[in-house]
Amino acid sequence: xxxxxxxxxxxxxxxxxxxxxxxxxxxxxxxxxxxxxxxxxxxxxxxxxxxxxxxxxxxxxxxxxxxxxxxxxxxxxxxxxxxxxxxxxxxxxxxxxxxxxxxxxxxxxxxxxxxxxxxxxxxxxxxxxxxxxxxxxxxxxxxxxxxxxxxxxxxxxxxxxxxxxxxxxxxxxxxxxxxxxxxxxxxxxxxxxxxxxxxxxxxxxxx
Numbered sequence: 001x002x003x004x005x006x007x008x009x010x011x012x013x014x015x016x017x018x019x020x021x022x023x024x025x026x027x028x029x030x031x032x033x034x035x036x037x038x039x040x041x042x043x044x045x046x047x048x049x050x051x052x053x054x055x056x057x058x059x060x061x062x063x064x065x066x067x068x069x070x071x072x073x074x075x076x077x078x079x080x081x082x083x084x085x086x087x088x089x090x091x092x093x094x095x096x097x098x099x100x101x102x103x104x105x106x107x108x109x110x111x112x113x114x115x116x117x118x119x120x121x122x123x124x125x126x127x128x129x130x131x132x133x134x135x136x137x138x139x140x141x142x143x144x145x146x147x148x149x150x151x152x153x154x155x156x157x158x159x160x161x162x163x164x165x166x167x168x169x170x171x172x173x174x175x176x177x178x179x180x181x182x183x184x185x186x187x188x189x190x191x192x193x194x195x196x197x198x199x200x201x202x203x204x205x206x207x
């Protein structure tokens with residue numbers, strides 16, 4: 001008997017940490033899967049999701065804010081990456097609908113913002129490093145969510161200086177202390193310097 005006899009489907013092979021297979025099979029058939037000759041063990045693979053919700057307590061940044069009282073006010077941080085989605089609520093932006101309407105080809109009335117105060121796109125979406133760049137004055141991050149590096153600059157900018165996002169999808173307005181962050185129950189934690197301003201310099205395309 002093999003996993004396919006149980007209606008299972010081999011999805012991938014593991015070789016580095018252990019010798020094994022990832023198999024999609026109905027939960028009711030796991031017991032029978034474990035009894036296949038040669039099977040040493042069956043482990044459930046948990047679903048992992050990307051999250052910044054725990055970054056501040058994990059790094060101890062909240063305690064540092066409390067000790068030194070410095071949260072980035074007056075500091076300017078340049079993000080030289082794939083751009084920044086300055087519409088995102090983590091940067092106190094205009095939100096999803098405004099992001100959808102932006103073609104990313106020219107800076108409109110929503111850029112610059114109070115948070116992302118300067119920027120330029122030196123690359124363009126189609127730039128690969130082997131072709132000619134198509135620069136423009138809108139440093140919006142790549143809108144292709146399936147691209148190799150889509151939204152990488154946005155993620156980096158959020159770690160550096162995002163303001164945080166509440167469960168109701170509003171920009172978090174402070175205060176910045178570990179106890180306040182814990183009490184706020186945020187969907188996205190603030191960055192390390194949440195009161196800093198950002199410059200977005202885009203040097204990558206969507207691949």
